[in-house]
Amino acid sequence: MNALRHPPSNYIDGTFVPIPGDAIVSTDPARPDRVIWSGAAPVGHVDDAVAAARAAFEPWADRSLDDRIEVLRRWQAVTTAHADALADLITAEMGKTRAESLFEAKALAGKVDITLGPESMSRVAPYTVAVADTR
Incomplete structure (x- = not known):
């Protein structure tokens, strides 16, 4: 069971x-x-x-960068909407306090913001490098 x-x-x-x-x-x-x-x-x-x-x-x-960002934003919305249920599962399996479990569940959504933040996006977003004409 x-x-x-x-x-x-x-x-x-x-x-x-x-x-x-x-x-x-x-x-x-x-x-x-x-x-x-x-x-x-x-x-x-x-x-x-x-x-x-x-x-x-x-x-x-x-997939385009915009499509991948949209997938991550949908994941963020789902984890935000289900934070209480996720916290219940974390508490039951890990023995954490409800407050700690809720903090951990809500942190899932925050990780999307970190992933899509300027520091991370600077490594994956399209960019160009200006090069002087060699001739």
């Missing part, structure tokens, strides 16, 4: 792939009798995930 609403899964190639078994058990540190999730992902899941990531790389790289 898991405390999650959905079976424990790995997200591979756009699909949630269930994690079978109970070789790994995560319990609530405050209530050790409460199982948060259990499973033992087969090694094949790693191979499948790596293959999916490799296949997704070129299409992702071919």
